[in-house]
Amino acid sequence: MTEALLVGTDLHKMYGTTPALRGSSLTVRAGEIVAVMGSSGSGKSTLLHCLAGIVRPDDGTVVYAGRLISSMTDVERSALRRRDFGFVFQFGQLVPELTCVENVALPLRLDGVRRKEAERRSREWLDRLEVGDVAGKLPGQISGGQGQRVAVARALVTEPKVVFADEPTGALDSLNGEKVMQLLGQAARDTGAAVVLVTHEPRVAAYADREVVVRDGASLDLERVA
Structure with missing residues (x-):
């Protein structure tokens, strides 16, 4: 079993009085592609943002390469996102x-x-x-x-060691979406990068090694059955 690279444990996050995460956890191993699935508003993007150090969880921990992200300074977290993490968003930005x-x-x-x-x-x-x-x-x-x-x-x-992709094919037609996923998946495997892929599309999740389903802010880890 490949060593865990990124671990989010029992993550909670509130936006005002609305809970976005309720004890969600996720372990990402070096070199694997993990699909985070769920309906709109389920908390999957918030989970990604917490794992990437963009959003601080209200409770729980995120550990990357043995370091607690919440204990890092803003400068250290910025450097981490610039050097060790890569990001792909729905509309490219x-x-x-x-x-x-x-x-x-x-x-x-x-x-x-x-x-x-x-x-x-x-x-x-x-x-x-x-x-x-x-x-x-x-x-x-x-x-x-x-x-x-x-x-x-x-x-x-x-x-980067980890690529965070938030609905990377959401604005594309099926043909272009398939091509982007093929290229992203192959490039990640060639470089050894792990990918945390947020999607609601089963055809996109099919490129992952395993799936995590987020419902009402909690996560269920599903190992891919060959």
């Missing part, structure tokens, strides 16, 4: 004023990598995700499927 290669290079540039080296590595990832031809274009000049592959390249360019 590319910076519209930057070209695609500049968008992919952005995490590297923020971490102090020189422009020439950052863009070289970014072009390699764009080629790897079969969108090298859009490197010089702005996000508004490309299709949704191409934009989401650019977003995947941006998430992977820092060679």
Whole structure:
């Protein structure tokens, strides 16, 4: 059994008087893809945000590589998200004023990598995700499927240990969604990154090694049966 890399235990989170998480737990092992499933409002995105150190849980713990995330300073958590974690969101969230290669290079540039080296590595990832031809274009000049592959390249360019993907195919048609998942899954396996994939679509969850179902803020871990 691969060693646990990221562990959320008995997580609780309230937004005002509304409970988002009620004792949800999740263990992510190095190199595996975990699908977090549930209906709208079930708490699955809140669980992802707690695991990624974006949101602090009201109770419970999140441990990454043996370190308690809640005990980190804001600077340390920011560095963690920049270096060890990658993110893919439903609508890509590319910076519209930057070209695609500049968008992919952005995490590297923020971490102090020189422009020439950052863009070289970014072009390699764009080629790897079969969108090298859009490197010089702005996000508004490309299709949704191409934009989401650019977003995947941006998430992977820092060679993160964990990629958090929140409904990464939610804004795409089925054909583009399948392509994005194929490329994300293969790239993650090639680099050894773990993936925490939030989705409500069974066809997307099928790319995962196992599934966690979140209902009313609590989680049920389902091992994938071959």
